[in-house]
Amino acid sequence: MTLLTLLLLVGLAVAAVRVRDLLAATAILGAYSLMMAVLWCQMNALDVAFTEAAVGAGISTVLMLSALLRVGAKEGRRGSHILRHPLMTMQELATTMRRNEARRSAWGSALVCLLVGAALLYGTIDMPRVGDAESPANTHTKVAEHYITKSHDEVGPANIVTSVLGDYRGYDTMGETCVIFTAALCVLLLLRQTGTARRRDED
Amino acid sequence: MLDVLSHLWSHYHYVFYILLMLIGLYAVLAKGNLVKKVIGLNVLQTAVFLFYISIGRKAGGTAPVLWEGKPETVPYENPLPHVLMLTAIVVGVSITAVALALIIRIKRGYGTIEEGEILALDEADARGES
Amino acid sequence: MILAFDLLASGPSVSIGICLLGVLGILATRRMPNVREGVSLTTAVVNFGLVLWMYGRFQAGETLGSTLLEIVPGLEIGFRVDALGILFALVASGLWILNTLYSIGYMRAHEEPRQTRFYSCFAIAIAACMGAAFSSNLFSMFAFYELLTICTYPLVIHAQTDTARAGAKRYVTYLLGASLCFLLPAMFLIWQASGAVPSLQFAEGGLLASSTASGFTLGLAFLLAVAGLAKCGVMPLHSWLPAAMVAPTPVSALLHAVAVVKMGVFGVCRIVFHVFGVDLLGRLGVADVLLYAACFTIVVGSLVALVQDNLKRRLAYSTISQLSYILLGVALLAPAAGVGGVAHIGFHAVSKITLFFAAGAIYVAAHKTKVSELDGIGRRMPITMAAFTIGALSMIGLPPTAGIVSKWWLVRGAVEVEQWPVLAVLLISTLLNAGYFLPIVWRAFFRPSPEGTPSGLKEAPLPCVIALSGTALLTLLCFFYPDLFVDLAAEVAGYEGGRP
Amino acid sequence: MRTEKSPVIRYVALRAVPFIQLYALYVLGHGEDGPGGGFQGGVIFASSFVLMALVYGYGTGRKGAPEKITDILAPAGCVLYAGIGLICLLMGGAFLEYGRLAGEGASEAAKHSAHHFGLIGIEAGVMITVTASMITLFFEMARDAHVDHGQDDDDGEDDDA
């Protein structure tokens, strides 16, 4: 069952990346997130599922759609330049751009992805199996074990995730709250402006 | 060969997270459209979530909510990865929001959200100055 | 009592402090040229007085100096007065007085701009010389060595014309480049090789005398250090010196005949005597490289000087050649030759500054810069040309001038270690020196003036004349009373034999 | 966003908003015993305003959650969270040591309820910040979208030409 969901996820991810219409891609991404939420349910991560559904499939999609309304929803055929050679001057850059840039960046990116993938696959060699109750992560007496066995007495809530989130690791959660506030502040700073800044942009 | 296959099968969660991650990474690196990169970034991040949640799985475990009974008797899932991923999801949406805001401003400033065109405009600017 | 004690410990620091105070005074009085130059002159005199006092104390056997600042263990700014240092300090601070006098005449006659910058940089340069002279370790010497390069840069670029910029660029590229690429790594290697507790302190007989580092490391360090001290003008790192001749003549005179280049050879002496030690260098055999380079420079420098028509350039190449006498004396690793080399620091200084003063005086009074224009100038400027002649004789090494004294010691040293090729080099160079100096004298006194030149005396401004007569007189005095320098040099070189 | 929505949608949306908000509060409170909590509650609460904006237009939606209020609430939630931590600190405990809210030397039971109180407090802080931030994010993104969109059409024509 999980396998099926995972396969579906890969399909949706590929589709989201490949579709040229950005509105469609966003919609697919929303579906992908929803499917993710389903997967989290199957993996007994109810809180994560809830959040993923609300954020990934909900707010994130809405934000993307409203941004797309402002920037246009068509993707061009030009390639990326993120992997440009560090020493390359602007001029050389311009010539490469004219020459088959899309294909070039695709090959470069594929190479990087292969390297990363190989490193990650190498990393799985000695990994404990998924679902191994005896894995170090699940048996650490001061961390996972402690949360499961003691949280009810020490903190109270039946939902262990809430105990850990709000109390044992409450400081992280405060940081997380600050992150979301920071994002709001940053977006405000970038988008809420009167005429002067806008005119400057459009020069 | 058989070893490799059986290893991949037994770790198939990890294989899938790597696959998803590479799809996302590829989109971020290879796509020239700024929004597409953000989509790629989202896929990339969710792939990492999958990795984390997989770490905390216990075969036959139940959700880490004390409904089923005493923790000594019921195999509750490891709650820590869930907590970490809640934080990571929030971080993810924050980054998405900031990226989108930047894209909106870039569109306003450059009139395009294609990386190649932006760089060409920058280059023209640089030439105009010198 | 307390004051005297303090002054003993901090004499060198006070000397630097006086020069820097002078800078402040010059800056403060920049709107009053007379006061400014008075401050300059006073600073020079007070400083020389202090150096003389330190010389007296040193001769009386007292130890002067202290550690001013320890940055980290092993790297410190510290001072100590020893024979080599006091010799260099005496030369630099003494000639600074005459030079200041000369500058006043020269700069006024020329109505040069930016005189405040000129005088203050000059004072900083002397402070750097004092600092380097009295440094008790390689690190402080390096720091003041660099300071000298940096603070003389504004003097070289003084005119700020394109030629001046080009000359200054070459000047700074060579000097900073060499010290960054060679001297700094050399210092680092020496630090590493100096033992379990790294140190850069100069020591009698050599800091590295008991080093356990490999011969390769030590040899490399020595060669890097010598190459890094590019101020000594050894070929092939010499071309900054002619380039720096774009500076006003007082700068060329004091800095490029005395302070800067002497700082270079002074550094080499330090490296040879107090870092590596004669014994160690004898074992390593790397001093020969320096010896060959010095011989090459002596001959080639003189040959190049022979064909220069520009007077200052001819003097510059002569300097390059003469500096290598000092290097040669040191590199022979024979005590007698060492005496000659070290003493030549002082003797060459007084003679060469005379020559530059004369060249500047000719430029100020007659606006002539080329040798070929000097016909009959001796009749119009007899004092200047008489002084020039004395300087030239000293360069060649003829009595009754200073040059012969050091040359005699060099010959003695070369005979002692049976280096016959070196003797030949000395002979050839004497002939060459005569070849490019005597024609000038002959032209000045025995060729008729070109037609159209007004007759009658026309000397340079009085301060210039006083200065150049003074240095010429010193050149003669050094022949009759050479002991001041020779004694100090003998102490440096560890010479214990008899005197002539 | 420019077209008029059908009356059915308008009717349903309007009636749904209070229920969504109520549900959000339920999710917040439920966080102790089951999945849910401040974050999810905040997102759901914010979505009610998003719904209003989608159905009734930008202005109407924004009227329900004016800039002035969200701008103040967004940092206020964080301040509430960190403030609780600071109060614990002032009571003599470590930062965020909820047990201290009951005072020094309190009984186990009192400490337990202090934990409970602290958790509710911080969850409320999270919810306030998340609600206000999400509303801000959405409305800033969607602000005068039609203006920019119009400009976009012009660019499109340029490309064709």
Add this chain to the structure above:
Amino acid sequence: MVAHLPVLTIMIPLFAGLFMPLLGRLNRAIVWPLAVGALGFATFGSIHMLVDVATTGEAIHYSFGGWALPTGIGYRVDLLNGMVLAMIAGAGLLTSIWMLRPAQKEIPDEGRTSYYAVFLLCCAGFLGITITADIFNLYVFLEIASITSYVLIAMGGRRQALYAGYSYLIVGSIGATFILLGIGHLYMRTGSLGMADILSQFQADTSLYTLSDVRTAFAFFTVGLAIKMALFPLHGWQPSAYTYAPSPSSLFIASTSTKVSAYAFYRICFGVFGLAFLTDGLPEIRQIVLVMSSAAIVLGPLIAIRQGDLKRLLAYSSVGQIGYIMLGVVLLNVDGLTGGIIHFWNHAAAKGSLFCVAGALVFRTGSSRVSDLAGMGRRAPWTSAVLTVAGCSMVGVPMTAGFLSKWYLAAGALEADYVFVVPVLIASSVFTAIYVWRVLQLVWFAPKDVEPAVTSEVPWSMRIPALALGAACLVFGLTPWSVDLARSAAVALGVGS
């Protein structure tokens, strides 16, 4: 309250950042004093802790919510991160003083309050990364710092700033995701997120080092942090980011941001994986980082020579300077580490001064072209003096701070038998000398007919921080205490002498 200094040092700037949008709404005049006050407190707190640690010789621990580590989250201040904390807080304080006037000029009125708030949150983020003893907490604060950095950069006046901010966002997020992956791998293997706990597990059983997931974790930490610290060849985002950012942002980010990531790498190496991982576990990683940092050290200044924009020039020089800090890690002896650690301060002082000067140039002329520096020496002698001192420090002139870093790095390199590092350092000094000299000659010896573009000295609010940073270049170069601190920190990391 002293016991709570670790948390207060972070929380006060954070609180100020949270309150600023509220207070700034009431009265805009309060914004600047609030920022200066909050960062002043952070500076006081971090220096107090550093002195405390240095005198007692013991690290300060703090655990949140009263939960012992690794059950809860905690802070730990030792000499190494005490120094980095002081650097961040000090740079933040000076930047906040400095930015009064440039912010008025470069940031639109309506956004200025938020800009200050974002700046404070960024400071808090960097401080949080540095002080934490929990690797996931590190990630959370890393994201606070990153998101704010992206926007601080994008606030530049030109549209290029937006694209620079976006590029940094994309690349930085990839880096952060890699770091998150590294954390995940570590968590899977050890079951813990507390740095000390993970370290003790590794130390108890060094056979863990041979496991593929541990190695992968380290690789991803390395690559992720290398992106964040702009280590060659992953520095692509940095030049444009520094160039187009508004002056206050570039000043703060240039003097702290990349170094915080470099510090994180130190912490990962010594506080999480343990020394033995670099020597026995995966020695190859040492070679790789060595090559990368050597390349950075040489190529950064080399590219900088060709730049015509002062900020871009300084950005490339930063690429080189971060190489020095990373070199310190891989040398793995006391001298090398001393050089690396002392360079946190030395480079912050030098690069801070230089960006103050670049900011002054922008403040007076509106652009940062190198050619506009011509003749500045006459009109703005203080600023030019700061430029001179900091330039000398970059070259490594003796008696300035930069010299000591290079000296110790070279000593460490010889000790570790990486002889080739010495010529690398020399080459980099030479290249640095070339561009510094080019700039200084323009400033002091411009041709007479050039009319200086900088017509007068900058206001005192900008001059004082610049002078303080310039003075720091000299003080760190002349006094032994900063080196002593760094040496004790290096010894405390447990490397053999």
